[in-house]
Amino acid sequence: MSNSINDRINRLRSRRSGLDRTSVITMDAKNFIVNHSLTQEAWERRAKDKPNTTFALGAMQEVDPIYTRISLETADRVSNQLTKRMSGNMEFELQGSVPLNVHIRGVSDVDVLALEADFHTYDTRGAISRSGQYNSPTTRTSVGVLTARRAEISRVLREAFPAATVDTSSSKAIKLLGGSLARPVDVVPSHWHDTIEYQASRQKHDRAVTILDSHKIITLENWPFLHIKKVRERCESTGGGLRKSIRLCKNLKAELEAEGRSVTISSFDIASIMYHANMASLTVGSLYELAILAEAQRHLDYLWNHKEEARRLIVPDGSRFIFDAEEKFTGLLQLSVAMDNLLREVAKEQNYLLSLSEKPLLDVSREAVIRSAVL
Structure with missing residues (x-):
């Protein structure tokens, strides 16, 4: 399956609208989804002619209430x-x-x-x-x-x-x-x-x-209710940034899987990983949402390069270590590399000089993205 950014945006729309799963629901629900999907969401209009930025922003947003x-x-x-x-x-x-x-x-x-x-x-x-x-x-x-x-x-x-x-x-x-x-x-x-x-x-x-x-x-x-309480409280302290970072990672994992790659890390573990990110950096995302992309990339990259620290991280409910199986590091690497690539492409769209480089440095890309104000 194609991994072009336009295909990713189309799959993101399909996931969010429910068009990807119409075979498992009633006909009435299917008709509602088809009609509702014709209305463009706000994130689709925020970064015209910047498809990677559009995808990153859309991947963070909550599903229509x-x-x-x-x-x-x-x-x-x-x-x-x-x-x-x-x-x-x-x-x-x-x-x-x-x-x-x-x-x-x-x-x-x-x-x-x-x-x-x-x-x-x-x-x-x-x-x-x-x-x-x-x-x-x-x-x-x-x-x-x-x-x-x-x-x-x-x-x-x-x-x-x-x-x-x-x-x-x-x-x-x-x-x-x-x-x-x-x-x-x-x-x-x-x-x-x-x-x-x-x-x-x-x-x-x-x-x-x-x-x-x-x-x-x-x-x-x-301990499902302790997990919900811990993540919810930490998310509220960031103005919603933690939830957005979790959705971003989960959508990127869904894209990798749609492109034929198996990502050996669960949604629960993704939430637990981002629970340990820098909350101050995620809070910046309440004003400049692309700062959430920058922090997600930094955090995943840091954990991959500091595996002993990653091994000590515990899930929010305290029941176990996040990386309690070595194959989870393979999933972490896949997600981290994909986030690196997304960050670079978004940075190129935000900074003309970076667009001249095929593979700009991650630190420089993060700085360019954090300084971007996408309304």
Whole structure:
């Protein structure tokens, strides 16, 4: 697939409008997307005759709130059907890119945690446990409870959405798509785990979630709400710059994959990487957005050239190191090189003298981009 900048802009438009995924949604949603895509977005008009700058700016922007609202409404619709049809009590929460507003697709999968309300585990070292406030121990196990729920959720989704596809091939999420659904929805069978921190604070962000790996028949603990809280708070301190840097990296990864290259680093890890960028530099992006491109390039380049420091970086929820597998450095390199190239091309568009050089120095390119005021 072509990697010309005009093709990248067209694919960016397609991702943002949802035209790239019309095969997995209802006809009504498809018609809306086709009609809505005819309207030009603001970023497309901000840097005339500077296509690389146009792409960089567009890649940072949030998805149209109308699309996000439809995603949230679709998640609610699925949750409501599960509430009505399933045995016992369930709770439903959203996790992932959509509630954090770092998703890059108009038609984005929505992650729904289907939480068993009548079963949870807890750390026995916590204050609530030590005070004896939990119920008596049960013979039920996390694996047993979640395996049964997974089977029931799969069955109920097929009954509630007979025209949709229920894909159970993933070890963690049950994917629901097509039929009458305006968006694909991933349903994750899970239950709460009350950590030491949660037992002290009673705050949802300190509460862990236990999910099932149905292939390995084991459970895993995640902290999705702590991740959302940490990234959201840091983003607010930058005037939105952190989210923009995450979207920029994710869109660039999507472009590399569209061009046939596999990028061995996840969206979660990309968010975690940018969480450790220079927040002061990202804050400059609230006035001059191209400063976000400059900081994203600097940060990725720095981590590649200082791997021991990169290895010490921890994900925002504190659960693990970001670079907990060596192959992630391959993904980092691919993303870093692509960001280098984008920075240089944008710098050439902003500075005539740099346009005379085939490969201007990165430091010089960053300086040219930071000083650029694209309104």
